[in-house]
Amino acid sequence: MCAVKTTIPDNVSEEYYQIAPEILASFPKYRPPIDLFLFKESIASLEPYSRKGQRLTADQVDKVHELCNEGMLFVSRSDHPVYSKHIVKQLDLVLVDKNLKESEIADVFMNAFQLRLEEFYDQPVQVVFDKLYTDIMVLTEYLSVDWFRIKALLKRLFTEHTLVNHSINCGVLATWLYLKVRKGHFKRRELDRAVLAFFLHDMGMAKIPPFIRTKSVPLTMEERQKLNSHPMHGAKLAQKLGLSFNEIMACIMEHHERFDGSGYPRKVKEGEISKLGKLCAVVDSFCAMTTERPYAKAMEPVAAAQSLAQDKRYDENFATIIKTAYITGNF
Template identity: 50%
Template sequence: MAAKKCDVPQNINEEYYQISSEILSSFPKYRPPVDLFSFREDIAVLAPYCRKGDRLSNAQVEEVAQLCADGMLFVSRSDHPIYSRHIVKQLDLVLQDRNLKEAEIADICIRALVMRYGEFYAQPVKLLFEPLYRDLMVVTEYLFADKHRVIGFARRLFHVQEPARHALNCLSLGLWLWMQSVSEMRRKDLDRVALALLLHDVGMSKVPAFVVNKKGPLKQEERDKIILHPLLGVKIMQKMDISFEELIRACFEHHERLDSSGYPQHEPGSRISRIGRLTAVVDSFSAMIMDKPYGSRREPADAARELAQDNRYDAEFTRPLMAAFAAQTFGQLIDMDAHLVEAAQQ
């Protein structure tokens, strides 16, 4: 017999998540990691069912499953840090949970990608690329359903210099810029652009940490190591048989400049691909707003304005970026470094 869904008052979902069967099945069977609440139809309120960490009996496990099937099982939004840490590890669950708010989904997706990218960057092999790819495809599926959702990602910026954080800045802002520039968004194109933006700087994983973190000026031999990283990124991806055009171009061209002053090839603007020009803008912007061993960061609006005044970068992308920050298109910006620290303490 099909489960009968109860009519739950809408205001309950402001303070509680209604758990889906998919999410419940991903919890430890006998010790749920969150407080559970059941809906009492007779008085139209939620009542505590069990505390987080309590061991359920076999009968309670069956009862919880039935409550969930009937749409009568909830978790408090005060448990959001625990709930989101759980979903971060199984990101496809954000597509199943219709009670998550857009801001919550953006937070969870970014945290998942930071985790997956960090693991891949530390050891760039196919085995660690696959979970990163799966999670990125969850994000593109979510954004493809409604391109306006990308604003929730674009307002969440990192300021601590770290590879995964830099990659997420570039992904979020790069996708927003790309979506403004296309008249028709195809899922295949979205997937490829997203992967290119996220992985464009993976060659830096092969540059010694002492060079990357050096506070003073680089010696010539140290600069040479930096200059090689676009080529190293291409080689890493080709070794894994992941070498479609957008990704290779983003890896190889993100430090090229329209006036041929970039590297490694000193290509003129006419020979730099569109994805290369886009990636150059967001890569430089992210670097400018991050704290670095050799200098302080700029405010996002100042960094965007500076890029728009620099003719080495493509105005097709720098002008919309400057206009967005000037008009506060993204709304109140969120410092994701502080946000993650706060979530970890809860």
């Protein structure tokens, strides 16, 4: 956080926030993409310093950084969308900028995950995965300070079903459910692995042709077989990326297994499904049911959770926790 050497009126922080030196340094040096404002102590208010896209001289660049270090440089909250789109590529910056609201940080996370997952599903190779992994670890670091912060992301779940949106929705909701069940008690390594598993449980879908994933009419038997092979593809991809730990393998291989053995790919029954697998199965189905898909309308969250709680093929406890959260407005 920038060191403030003077008293900033409360009404200023409602409409503006100080820009951290690390954030400023990430912008184009001579053409910052946002308006910058200078706090004038003599009048206890802000005045424009430079406009977005305006070219700064070398002296002005030095002055801007000097003012920022003194805690005198501000940006307008109305510029948050631009600010957000810029720092999604350096997500760790949200950990050093203490002036952002939780809602603003949640926007940054959701935008960053969309960007990284789109890149990863388009090209599921190590160098692309490494960027996604880094961003997910930023999220776990953020939540390790206060796990209730996940609720701001829950308010931003997507309503349209795409592979990327579904992965994010499942990652966020499963993380909340995992932390809720554990009452916020966890070892950091366990959290890192679980959250990574939740976001990547469906990564085998990257190997399924898009025309099958998005088909609006019933699949043929051959197409259904290809679709049902995605957990196996996901497991192979995880191993290729060096992700053969238990949590991710459980979520990849078990999120379509059912208590009565009617699921896939191994048709195992309740006693053979791990706790994380049971959790992921409920979340995966819930997130699919509550989004608009080509072949089905979105269900209301409470109705979807109630349906899963009554379905003996799923873990009733996990489904009931989600249902209760929506009924009570817990999010």
